[in-house]
Amino acid sequence: MAKVPVQFTLNGSERAEFVESGSTLLAALRDKMGDTSPKGGCLQGTCGACTVMVDGELRLSCLTLAETCNDAQIRTTAGLANGEVLHPLQRAFEDAFAAQCGFCTPGMIMAAAALLERNPNPDRADVVEAISGNVCRCTGYEPIIQAVLLAARANSTSAA
Amino acid sequence: MAVKRGRGVAAVNYPTGMNLGGDPTQALVHSTPTGSFMVTLSSVDLGQGLKQIMAQICAETIGVPTESVTVDTADTDTGPHCMGTFASRGTHRAGNAVIQAAREARQVMLEVAAEELEVNASDLDTDGSGNIHVKGAPSRSISIFDTALAAHFKHGRSISGRGMFLVPRSYPETETGAMKPSTCYAHACTVAEVEVDEETGEVVVLSVKNVFEIGRALNPKMVEQQLVGGSWMGISHALYETTEPYYPDRHHGARDYNEYLMPGPGDLAETEIAVLERPSGDGPFGAKGPGEMCANPQIPAVANAIFDAVGVRVDTLPITPERVLRALKQRDAGAAA
Ligand code: FES
Ligand code: FES
Numbered sequence A: 001m002a003k004v005p006v007q008f009t010l011n012g013s014e015r016a017e018f019v020e021s022g023s024t025l026l027a028a029l030r031d032k033m034g035d036t037s038p039k040g041g042c043l044q045g046t047c048g049a050c051t052v053m054v055d056g057e058l059r060l061s062c063l064t065l066a067e068t069c070n071d072a073q074i075r076t077t078a079g080l081a082n083g084e085v086l087h088p089l090q091r092a093f094e095d096a097f098a099a100q101c102g103f104c105t106p107g108m109i110m111a112a113a114a115l116l117e118r119n120p121n122p123d124r125a126d127v128v129e130a131i132s133g134n135v136c137r138c139t140g141y142e143p144i145i146q147a148v149l150l151a152a153r154a155n156s157t158s159a160a
Numbered sequence B: 001m002a003v004k005r006g007r008g009v010a011a012v013n014y015p016t017g018m019n020l021g022g023d024p025t026q027a028l029v030h031s032t033p034t035g036s037f038m039v040t041l042s043s044v045d046l047g048q049g050l051k052q053i054m055a056q057i058c059a060e061t062i063g064v065p066t067e068s069v070t071v072d073t074a075d076t077d078t079g080p081h082c083m084g085t086f087a088s089r090g091t092h093r094a095g096n097a098v099i100q101a102a103r104e105a106r107q108v109m110l111e112v113a114a115e116e117l118e119v120n121a122s123d124l125d126t127d128g129s130g131n132i133h134v135k136g137a138p139s140r141s142i143s144i145f146d147t148a149l150a151a152h153f154k155h156g157r158s159i160s161g162r163g164m165f166l167v168p169r170s171y172p173e174t175e176t177g178a179m180k181p182s183t184c185y186a187h188a189c190t191v192a193e194v195e196v197d198e199e200t201g202e203v204v205v206l207s208v209k210n211v212f213e214i215g216r217a218l219n220p221k222m223v224e225q226q227l228v229g230g231s232w233m234g235i236s237h238a239l240y241e242t243t244e245p246y247y248p249d250r251h252h253g254a255r256d257y258n259e260y261l262m263p264g265p266g267d268l269a270e271t272e273i274a275v276l277e278r279p280s281g282d283g284p285f286g287a288k289g290p291g292e293m294c295a296n297p298q299i300p301a302v303a304n305a306i307f308d309a310v311g312v313r314v315d316t317l318p319i320t321p322e323r324v325l326r327a328l329k330q331r332d333a334g335a336a337a
Helices: A025-032 A088-095 A107-117 A122-132 A142-159 B050-062 B088-118 B142-155 B220-239 B300-311 B320-337
Strands: A003-011 A012-020 A053-054 A057-061 A072-076 B004-017 B023-030 B037-040 B069-072 B125-127 B131-134 B138-145 B160-167 B183-199 B201-214 B272-274
Touching: A012 A025, A012 B088, A025 A053, A025 A122, A053 A107, A057 A107, A088 A107, A088 A142, A107 A142, A122 A142, A122 B004, A142 B220, B004 B300, B023 B050, B023 B088, B037 B050, B037 B088, B050 B069, B050 B088, B088 B131, B088 B138, B088 B142, B088 B160, B131 B142, B138 B142, B183 B300, B201 B220, B220 B272, B220 B300, B300 B320
Parallel strands: A003 A072, B037 B069, B201 B272
Antiparallel strands: A003 A012, A053 A057, A053 A072, B004 B183, B023 B037, B023 B160, B125 B131, B131 B138, B183 B201
């Protein structure tokens, strides 16, 4: 199959690659660009493990064609930390023991990051709604809900 | 027709590990030249926290900080043998093997330190933060860093140890048929409260209150994490999950996450967890295996709560609205007859 060029900004850096036409953004990120933070759980849009942000919107990278992302701003969990300093959500997931196997965690964190960007003071129902497209087999969700609420509180105290 | 409430209770005894033909796990421990320690295992960490727990067990036994222990579980082809991480056996079996290996390594480490300090190894102790000193004379000490260097470059000794833990095969007694399938039991009890809609057959779990007796919680936060996740999973088994909803008919099974049902973040029951610790006789630092047990008592507790609510016994899992409705129909037919 024909190779096509794709070019976008990934976590702040310009990236360009040739990919198979029709290949997914998930494959481009993981196999071509070495960002393995988005996970392939189902490859059909039902688990949320591959969640990334494209131009500020949540997207399932397993259902997004790489070649539709030209010139886009793409963010993944790998770009959240600021050097050694973890993103408040990463910190909160650690503090609330919200990961076990960790396979759902990058998708959960992206879903939560998108929530906190549009609503810095979510209540429990907002958090539940925000992560309801993401499947977790291990935690029973409660620790994840608590982690997101914790990160929101941490954000609002540091902003105050 | 109405929504009825019910409450059910169930308790379980849960064996740690299995006993088909003997249940062994092996561990190797060695020091690097600079006095950090490696634990090599074939037991796999799939998110339950085995690596952290083995690092704690090794560190506690040798007398070093947990941070100076690395656990490698990389390769079952080349690593020391383990039956596997299943049957809630990881902490118990691998933990005991690690203790044995770490004790042997500690002994060599103390012998080398004794040479360096010109004392008897039996007079030495560790301070838990990287040093070895003469008992009662803390100033006569050597760091584990220097001890490991001396072992490697001066004494030609390997600070290492081998560990093997085996629960031997148990055969039934010919006379009575009695056997000992496990050496160590964890316990759990759940009280579940449900609402059953007699019109739709839908069951909502309002709350589960769980008590787990797990021997000793080697890492209380990680134990809690497993118990909370496991309790959710128990409810999921009781009401949602199946690959063959009409077993033995193989049709109509779920093919993906859309069809394979589990409670989502919006379907959570109010969950309480209490941990009781009654250290086991043969567990590492008293630990038992609570891993799988934590998803068990919710299932009969929910079934009992449904019986309490609407008087029907559904004995096939998962307890779907369809099964509840069929049972209610039968109940009402019986009442009419
Ligand atoms: S891998 Fe994309 S939703 Fe599951
Ligand atoms: S932590 Fe394992 S799937 Fe969520």
